[in-house]
Amino acid sequence: MKTNECNTCAFKSQALIRLSEEEIATHSFNCALIGFIKGDAIIRQGMLSTNVAYLRKGLVKIHITGPYCEQIVRIVKAPGYLGLPATFGDKINQYSVTAIGDSEVCFIDLTTFRNLLRTNAGFSYEIVLNICSIELELYNRCANRSQKQIRGKISDVLLEMADDIYDADDFNLPINQEELGNLIDSSRESVSRVLTEFEKDGIISISGKRISIKEKKKLQMISSRG
Amino acid sequence: MKTNECNTCAFKSQALIRLSEEEIATHSFNCALIGFIKGDAIIRQGMLSTNVAYLRKGLVKIHITGPYCEQIVRIVKAPGYLGLPATFGDKINQYSVTAIGDSEVCFIDLTTFRNLLRTNAGFSYEIVLNICSIELELYNRCANRSQKQIRGKISDVLLEMADDIYDADDFNLPINQEELGNLIDSSRESVSRVLTEFEKDGIISISGKRISIKEKKKLQMISSRG
DNA sequence: GTAATTTTGTGATCTGTATCACAATTTCTG
DNA sequence: CAGAAATTGTGATACAGATCACAAAATTAC
Numbered sequence: 353m354k355t356n357e358c359n360t361c362a363f364k365s366q367a368l369i370r371l372s373e374e375e376i377a378t379h380s381f382n383c384a385l386i387g388f389i390k391g392d393a394i395i396r397q398g399m400l401s402t403n404v405a406y407l408r409k410g411l412v413k414i415h416i417t418g419p420y421c422e423q424i425v426r427i428v429k430a431p432g433y434l435g436l437p438a439t440f441g442d443k444i445n446q447y448s449v450t451a452i453g454d455s456e457v458c459f460i461d462l463t464t465f466r467n468l469l470r471t472n473a474g475f476s477y478e479i480v481l482n483i484c485s486i487e488l489e490l491y492n493r494c495a496n497r498s499q500k501q502i503r504g505k506i507s508d509v510l511l512e513m514a515d516d517i518y519d520a521d522d523f524n525l526p527i528n529q530e531e532l533g534n535l536i537d538s539s540r541e542s543v544s545r546v547l548t549e550f551e552k553d554g555i556i557s558i559s560g561k562r563i564s565i566k567e568k569k570k571l572q573m574i575s576s577r578g
Numbered sequence: 579m580k581t582n583e584c585n586t587c588a589f590k591s592q593a594l595i596r597l598s599e600e601e602i603a604t605h606s607f608n609c610a611l612i613g614f615i616k617g618d619a620i621i622r623q624g625m626l627s628t629n630v631a632y633l634r635k636g637l638v639k640i641h642i643t644g645p646y647c648e649q650i651v652r653i654v655k656a657p658g659y660l661g662l663p664a665t666f667g668d669k670i671n672q673y674s675v676t677a678i679g680d681s682e683v684c685f686i687d688l689t690t691f692r693n694l695l696r697t698n699a700g701f702s703y704e705i706v707l708n709i710c711s712i713e714l715e716l717y718n719r720c721a722n723r724s725q726k727q728i729r730g731k732i733s734d735v736l737l738e739m740a741d742d743i744y745d746a747d748d749f750n751l752p753i754n755q756e757e758l759g760n761l762i763d764s765s766r767e768s769v770s771r772v773l774t775e776f777e778k779d780g781i782i783s784i785s786g787k788r789i790s791i792k793e794k795k796k797l798q799m800i801s802s803r804g
Numbered sequence: 805g806t807a808a809t810t811t812t813g814t815g816a817t818c819t820g821t822a823t824c825a826c827a828a829t830t831t832c833t834g
Numbered sequence: 835c836a837g838a839a840a841t842t843g844t845g846a847t848a849c850a851g852a853t854c855a856c857a858a859a860a861t862t863a864c
Contacts, residue, residue, distance in 0.1 A: 418724075419722060420726070437711070446717065472699055476703060477695045480666065490720070491642055491672065491716070494720050495651070499645050499647060530841080539821070541822075541843085544842060544843055545844075548842095727850070765852055767852080768852075774814085
């Protein structure tokens with residue numbers, strides 16, 4: 353990898369902007385860019401990791417092996433750090449990350465990253481902001497997931513896809529219904545039933561993996577009513 | 579508040595240890611210690627906040643108003659920061675914190691805190707570690723909460739109380755059964771039924787709020803079986 | 805110490821959704 | 835393009851836990 357590539361990277365994080373010339377050179381030198389296709393494992397729960405992962409491009413799911421089954425914790429769109437919380441404390445990954453769209457990930461050497469954190473407060477500050485916003489999101493997701501029932505949770509996901517991930521009311525679902533179930537804590541069958549129901553009610557239309565939101569207002573209502 | 583009190587504080591955080599003499603003096607100067615008794619609101623969701631809260635002593639619950647009801651996200655034992663994620667981004671508190679035992683909280687001026695983060699990388703690094711470990715805990719809590727059923731979730735909470743909070747197999751439940759229900763996403767009635775059942779099975783014994791764990795092994799088994 | 809309030813216990817009933825079982829599609833793969 | 839594999843649709847059934855409705859106990863307040 354060429355030195356200073358990170359400096360000119362079009363997808364660099366807010367945190368990188370805070371680095372000095374010299375620091376960013378070190379960063380570049382200790383950083384490897386790897387491409388993944390849909391379905392590839394980027395980070396594996398239980399494995400030793402000595403890198404921080406930064407999702408430069410693409411879409412991934414973060415999932416953990418729960419007591420009973422695999423659970424998708426959240427869907428992350430580029431750009432953003434992936435392995436932050438997993439990399440501190442012990443070096444064993446506490447969760448898995450899998451590409452659900454073609455993705456590019458930079459793996460930054462953990463020691464290098466830690467040194468940057470320890471020596472550059474601006475960098476460190478941006479990382480704090482980043483993690484804090486994720487924590488808040490998790491609190492809310494937790495509350496929603498356990499309080500709403502299926503229709504509400506599916507509406508949530510559809511709206512999130514449209515508004516946060518694809519910026520379009522028309523998109524291809526990046527996961528199958530089984531995974532959608534894992535994401536909202538329901539069974540595959542129930543997901544199927546609700547999607548069909550939404551289509552019958554004219555709220556969405558489905559063809560294969562393609563979903564078009566027809567009546568966003570209704571979806572928002574169902575989402576907020578729970 | 580006397581200057582440099584933070585310096586000699588017996589409960590100071592790992593992060594404070596990284597500060598210089600001068601920095602800790604600034605910290606002390608911009609920091610107020612306030613006592614709370616059980617039931618007092620420490621942080622209120624939706625309110626403007628210009629402080630970072632550090633729980634010096636005591637026990638609190640973090641809870642958010644969900645779409646349908648109040649949900650307890652986690653129980654926090656001193657020492658530890660309370661308002662970290664809430665204080666970044668907008669200044670509106672995204673959740674509430676309420677004392678469930680007599681507590682002492684230091685409120686640190688947000689601007690001062692941010693300056694420390696921005697200028698002292700060691701401080702900032704410790705804060706990152708702190709938030710990361712909470713994030714991991716949340717991932718797991720999320721998975722547990724939605725995959726286990728009531729008996730498993732109640733076992734979890736009892737074990738957490740015994741092992742992490744009180745370091746004793748004999749303790750007073752700091753919350754009532756209604757709140758316990760909020761914490762594990764169940765109804766008050768179901769909590770009551772399961773506790774009674776556990777007592778009948780000789781796993782625990784109850785008298786008022788006092789709980790003694792009699793057969794920890796069984797509890798651990800129920801917890802892991804879900 | 806008695807009344808008021810909060811918390812807990814427990815039965816009866818109701819309900820959302822998991823599960824099972826298969827059929828129908830769609831998507832991969834050689 | 836055919837056969838295999840994965841994904842989806844849908845009915846029937848089962849069940850964990852919510853909810854309702856009180857009674858009993860325990861706390862708190864005056």
